[in-house]
Amino acid sequence: HEHIMKAQSFERVLNIFDDRNPDHWDWIVIVAFYAALHWLDAFLATQNLHPQTHRERNRVATFLPIAYEYSLLYSASRRARYEAGHVSRQRSLQVRDQLLPAIRQWVQSQIGWTT
DSSP, X not given: OHHXXXXXXXXXXXXXXXXXXXXXXXXXXXXHHHHHHHHHHHHHHHTTOOOOSHHHHHHHHTTSTTHHHHHHHHHHHHHHHHSSSOOOHHHHXXXXXXXXXXXXXXXXXXXXXXX
């Protein structure tokens, strides 16, 4: 359950950010990505899979119904972490309000976890 607890912790941190503040848009995406990563790892652990790198995790994720959402979130987080400039407000809201919840809900449905 450590991945679930970490995912929930990251999601609580998301509430700190002001989505009207452009300085926060990158951080919304980054924190949402790490929440999604831990939700995904919680599912993978039930399959006795424990990826050690993004590459390993991404490879496994391509076979899951949430592959599209996870891929978009991963790409947005890479832009936020490594490329100059800000992620748009629209993208940060999409990540927080659509992609992350889709991943969380799918994982919860698979592992029988309710919050």
